[in-house]
Amino acid sequence: MTIRKDGTPPNGYSSIDPWVISSDTGAEIEFLRHVFGAAERGTRILDADGAVGHAEVEVAGAVLMMFDRKPGWPDLPAHLRVYVDDAQATVDRAVAAGARLVTRPTELAFGDLVARFRDPQGHLWWVFQHVEDVSPKEMGRRFADPAALEAMGYVQTSLADELASDGPATAVDDYAS
Structure with missing residues (x-):
């Protein structure tokens, strides 16, 4: 394994990629598809309860990292x-x-x-x-x-x-x- 120390992000990511935490990440992804032509990248990872634990969507050349808000968390x-x-x-x-x-x-x-x-x-x-x-x-x-x-x-x-x-x-x- 080679350890990179130059701070360069992996291919397909930028130095800053935002996290978007939603009550319903699946619905948010569909909204982004409709409005911006967003493309989901990779496979959604679901938690044991079926909530989205991780998803990635590309919008206008940027990657949005996404997951569902957990019970008891405030709206974010x-x-x-x-x-x-x-x-x-x-x-x-x-x-x-x-x-x-x-x-x-x-x-x-x-x-x-x-x-x-x-x-x-x-x-x-x-x-x-x-x-x-x-x-x-x-x-x-x-x-x-x-x-x-x-x-x-x-x-x-x-x-x-x-x-x-x-x-x-x-x-x-x-x-x-």
Whole structure:
């Protein structure tokens, strides 16, 4: 056996791969398949009680390590950012699959379209679509524009409101607004 000491992760993993702990990992994986086209890697390992003890899912080139929350543990919602090709289509799929819209797709001064939703397991997804490269000088000019400040204010307020709420993760009726 060769012991590696350079800190390089094994093939297929990055230096940081998040753990996502859910009440129903199987349902979470199906949600991720529907919304992001996620692919499950390897074989799920089940505990003696049938709960998912370990699963791995690839989303947008990243590996999410997953398992079921144990009885008596608190809810452990993850906050995850993912870059996508089409933020609006991703949000539409998420809401159709039972997610609750938190932040409607909003273009920000730094060149990204940003949206957020909370999935049925309670995880908060930050969806980014990079629409343009913006120079520091141009970004400074844009942030001087009241419309850019209003957009940033909405994005910040929608997150603050979500984090201050205890509401269930269900689809909203006013999604189109």
